[in-house]
Structure formats: C-alpha cells, structure tokens
Amino acid sequence: MTIQWGKFVRGEDVPATEASVKDKSSIVGRIGIQMLACGTGAWRVRDAMNRIARILGVTCSADMGLTAIEYTCFDPDHSYSQTLALPNTGVNTDRLNTLEHFVNDFETKYAHLTIQQIHHLMDNIQKTPGNYSPLMAGLAAALACAAFIFLLGGGPAEMVGCFFGAGVGNYTRRKMIDRHVTTVANTAVGVALACLVYLVIFKVLQYNFQISGHHEAGYIGAMLFVIPGFPFITSMLDISKLDMRSGLERLAYAIMITLIATLVGWLVALIVHFKPEDFASLGLGVVPLMLLRIPASFFGVYGFSMMFNSTQKMAITTGLIGAVANTLRLELVDLTSMPASAAAFIGALVAGLLASAINRYNGYPRISLTVPAIVIMVPGLYIYRGVYYIGLNAIGIGALWLTRAILIIMFLPFGLFVARFLFDRDWRHFD
DSSP states (O other): OOOOHHHHOOOOSSOGGGSOHHHHHHHHHHHHHHHHHTTOOHHHHHHHHHHHHHHHTOEEEEEEOSSEEEEEEEOSSOEEEEEEEOSSOOOOHHHHHHHHHHHHTIIIIITTSOHHHHHHHHHHHHTOOOSSOHHHHHHHHHHHHHHHHHHTTOOHHHHHHHHHHHHHHHHHHHHHHHTTOOHHHHHHHHHHHHHHHHHHHHHHHHHHHOOOGGGGGGHHHHTGGGOOHHHHHHHHHHHHTTOHHHHHHHHHHHHHHHHHHHHHHHHHHHHHTOOOOOOOOOOOOHHHHHHHHHHHHHHHHHHHHHHTTOOHHHHHHHHHHHHHHHHHHHHHHHHSOOOHHHHHHHHHHHHHHHHHHHHHHHOOOHHHHHHHHHHTTSOHHHHHHHHHHHHTTOHHHHHHHHHHHHHHHHHHHHHHHHHHHHHOHHHHSOO
C-alpha cells in the first residue's frame, strides 16, 4: 500500500533534530526507500540513511533487498522498527541525483525544519515527473540500439531495422509500465514487438533494395533496450560490499529479465526463421572504423542514459565517458591479443575513473554516470546466442557463448570497483 506520510507522521512543531525517534525514523526510512526506488545499490542507500540518522541523533541499522527495507532507529531511551516496500523496481538517475544533493545538504539546509516540512519537501521530490515521454523514451532506445548494433558489427540495414524495432518496442513497454503492467508482461511484449517490427523493416528493405539475407541477424540488436544493466552491475557491487541479500536479489532480477527477453526473441526467431548469424563485413579500415566507433559509442550511451531518465546534461556527460571507454575497449580487442573480458575490465575502469573525476567537479552520482556508460559493454549478443543454441540442443556452442558473456559481465563491475576503491575513501572501508 502507498504510505500517506502526511497522515502517518504527526510531528510536533519542533526542529527534526528534537523530534521523537519514531518521527526521525520516518525521515531516515523515506530517504532509503526513495533512493532504492531509483535503482542505486544497497551500499549507497545504507550510507544515505546512516548520514541522515547521525544528523538527527539516532543510530540506524538496516537490511535491504531489491524492493524492501527493514530498519531500526534507536537512541539510548527508545527504538522504532519499520519495514518499507516498493511495488516495482526501476531506474531514475535524475531523481537519484536530486536525493543525493538533498542528503549532502541536509545538515545545513533542512535539519532545522520540522518533520512535516521535510516530508513535504520529499513529497515534491517523489512526485517529480519523468524527463521524457514514452515517445522520447522510444526514440532514445531507437538511437541506442541502432548505435549498439553498429558496434557489434552491423551495417546500415541492421541499424535502420534496429532503430524502428527498438523504438516501437520500448515505446510500447514504457506505455505498459505507465499503466502498471507487470514486468514479465511488458518485457515480453516489448521484445516481441521489437523483433516483429525488425522483420517488417527487413522485408521492406529486402524487397526494395535486394539486400542480402545476412542482414536478418540484426534483429538481436532491436531487443537490446531491455538489457538490465543497472541490476547486473549493482548486484556485483553489492556482493563485493557483502550486501548479499541485495546483491543476490538484484542478480536474480537481472537474470529473469534476460531470460524473458532471450526466450521471447528465440521463439519469434523460430517462427519467422531468423538466425543469429555473423554480420557481413563492413570492409572498413582500422582508422575509419575507430572514428565511427567514437560517435556510435557516444550516441549509444547517450540513448541508454535518457532511458534511465538522466537530464540532457547528464546524458551528454555520460555519452562522452562512454565514447572514450567503449572505443578503447573495442580497439584493445581488435588491435591486441587481449581477451574481450580483460578489455571490458579496462573499459569499465576508465569509465569509473572518469566518472570519479566528474563527480568531484559537479557532484553527479557515480553510478548515474558509470552504469549507462558500460551498459553498452554488456554482451547481449553473446547471451542471446547462448540461449538460442541451447534451445536448439547445441549445448556445447550455447555454453561457449554464455561462458564468454559471463566473464565479461563479471569483469565490468570489477573495473568499477577498482575505480571506486582508488578514488572513494568511504568505499575502501566499512563502517
């Protein structure tokens, strides 16, 4: 049930620092549940709750998962325990940025306010609408997936198909989310529509321009907008900080989304006789390919960042990080004998270092910059091919693709962990 905080809290007309433990705990818990709703990791949620609790003069102990927080606030005389839960999970980097600034400024700007006044401010944050309409979210996915498929080796035909497929798929998925349709359903419908629209575009191009059948493999790129980058990355970061409950729940959620997307894509491919074959060679030289990868990486990350509700300034900043980090990763794979997993680690490390530097300059949350920047490095193509071949009983080939994907996915958060360890003193220690 939705918590009516204004009715639940009957705070007295005194500063929050002088309120009762029950009222103080309502502020601590609400900060935590709102940050959890933005998709950030458990460590960051707990850190924000602890900071607010210390300012209010209470001690907080919290345990959290993907959609729930159980916590207790206490002082020498009283204690108050509460459980808060979300109906669904998602990502909102703009609101996360607002909440982090709220926490950072709480002692100087808000601690002297009453409990009711603070809740009113948090009501305004919670009710802030998203930055983009479903149409804009669809266009962001279209841009991201068109760039994504080029980075995977696709050409203009695949990019056109992915643009329209991903655009329609994510527009529909967003409309279903706005109507509170369950995650399994909106993911399945979005992926199915993306693949079917790609089929239509492919047939139109094939009829009018006599393109080769090899271009059919681009349908994989049309459904990559559902890649659960935030839960994948934050799950590993949570586990690295021993937040096992949160980490394992996030990992289970990410695996669920991935399985739904790949299985639906596989079924559609079987029905329309699509195969995930290798892309036709683009015939580009080393330098032209690198110069094209830079803007493709930028627009891919920029599109994903918009899908996470980043402001334009934040999305552009994230796109610039991705342009550097992802192009470096791809060039290391092409120009050296470095395995893809090791290159992914270096790319994620560079993204993390750049995000840390930018965080010190403008205060953007690191996770709002790093995760969109490395989502484009998640090997969605490998995962899909693994499931596809396993579905055809080619277990050996499928296991090979999945193993490659798992190695890359494990090294991406490892790169971010090292960057945070080097530049974030709080991350290096436990409290």
